[in-house]
Amino acid sequence: MRALTIPAYGETSPLTLTELPTPEPGPGEVRVRVEAAGVNPVDPFIRSGGFAAMSTQQLPQVVAGWELAGVVEALGAGVTGWPVGTAVVALIDWVGAPGGTHAEQVVLPADLLAARPDAVAPALAATVPLNALTAHQAVTELHQAAGATVLVTGAAGAVGAFAVQFAAGTGVRVVALAGPEDEQTVRRLGAEIFVARNDEPAAALRAALPDGVDGVVDAALLGESIIDLVRPGGTFVGLTPHSTPSPRPGVATHSLNVHGDGRTLATIMDAIARGELAVREVETYSAAEGASAYARLAKSGRRTGLSLVF
Numbered sequence: 001m002r003a004l005t006i007p008a009y010g011e012t013s014p015l016t017l018t019e020l021p022t023p024e025p026g027p028g029e030v031r032v033r034v035e036a037a038g039v040n041p042v043d044p045f046i047r048s049g050g051f052a053a054m055s056t057q058q059l060p061q062v063v064a065g066w067e068l069a070g071v072v073e074a075l076g077a078g079v080t081g082w083p084v085g086t087a088v089v090a091l092i093d094w095v096g097a098p099g100g101t102h103a104e105q106v107v108l109p110a111d112l113l114a115a116r117p118d119a120v121a122p123a124l125a126a127t128v129p130l131n132a133l134t135a136h137q138a139v140t141e142l143h144q145a146a147g148a149t150v151l152v153t154g155a156a157g158a159v160g161a162f163a164v165q166f167a168a169g170t171g172v173r174v175v176a177l178a179g180p181e182d183e184q185t186v187r188r189l190g191a192e193i194f195v196a197r198n199d200e201p202a203a204a205l206r207a208a209l210p211d212g213v214d215g216v217v218d219a220a221l222l223g224e225s226i227i228d229l230v231r232p233g234g235t236f237v238g239l240t241p242h243s244t245p246s247p248r249p250g251v252a253t254h255s256l257n258v259h260g261d262g263r264t265l266a267t268i269m270d271a272i273a274r275g276e277l278a279v280r281e282v283e284t285y286s287a288a289e290g291a292s293a294y295a296r297l298a299k300s301g302r303r304t305g306l307s308l309v310f
């Protein structure tokens with residue numbers, strides 16, 4: 001099978017389209033023939049060596065990619081309910097996985113799968129699992145009831161746009177921090193209060209929210225600079241360990257590590273198919289153009305998902 005491999009760690013290391021052996025599913029696993037795989041900020045982080053100490057994958061054949069859309073191709077022992085040929089999507093738990101999703105074939109535990117509705121094309125579907133499940137798990141981690149106030153930073157970004165929608169769906173008042181050009185977008189997603197991003201986002205938030213908030217999903221990684229906005233009893237969810245502040249008296253902080261969850265992903269895909277959950281448009285790249293997709297990530301102001309088509 002063809003896979004987009006990382007032969008050496010480094011921020012600008014070249015990506016290589018390489019022929020690798022076809023992986024075989026073990027008990028409880030399936031092999032998926034990948035149609036499309038999302039590209040996200042975590043992938044250049046993998047290329048830089050950010051997960052080198054934790055991953056079981058070895059250079060020169062490290063394969064990045066956390067999410068996929070494809071078709072079930074082979075079943076391991078004991079797998080039922082996923083006939084060969086079923087259209088699926090999944091988020092894999094990359095750190096412990098034998099290989100990433102930037103490959104023609106991927107083996108993964110069957111419980112990570114969700115059916116892909118016909119209405120959601122593979123290239124678009126492949127950009128949903130990582131960001132939607134991250135946002136869903138972050139909002140769940142806030143433990144806030146209807147009526148509470150929740151701030152989403154980076155609200156127009158990939159995780160943030162889902163977080164605004166999921167938080168609004170729980171009945172909390174959503175405050176969105178995003179660039180001024182994104183105000184209408186994030187309001188349409190469910191934000192009640194909008195704070196325009198500027199060079200000093202923490203100061204802008206403090207001025208707009210003198211009474212603070214009950215929860216934060218910090219997709220813009222503002223971390224320590226905004227922890228004082230959280231009222232006692234509140235929760236701050238960070239998306240990287242280094243951007244998650246230490247707890248304050250009465251304020252819980254949590255560094256999220258997203259995990260695969262086929263059951264929740266299925267409800268998310270169905271909501272997208274019904275038009276109840278908005279998704280960003282997708283830019284597609286061939287597997288051979290992987291480096292261009294990584295380069296696209298580095299540019300500020302991107303408002304599209306990125307998908308490698310195999």
Ligand SMILES: NC(=O)c1ccc[n+]([C@@H]2O[C@H](COP(=O)([O-])OP(=O)(O)OC[C@H]3O[C@@H](n4cnc5c(N)ncnc54)[C@H](OP(=O)(O)O)[C@@H]3O)[C@@H](O)[C@H]2O)c1
Nearest residue numbers: 041134154156157158159201220239256257258300301302
């Ligand atoms: N822990 C986990 O399990 C997990 C899972 C998924 C993602 N993540 C991480 O979560 C972060 C967000 O991911 P993403 O895919 O949503 O990225 P993204 O699409 O690039 O979104 C980030 C957003 O933050 C905004 N932003 C950046 N710097 C800012 C600042 N100083 N003030 C205000 N807004 C700012 C960006 O605006 P511009 O576009 O205008 O720059 C963008 O809208 C990444 O670091 C990613 O690696 C973690």
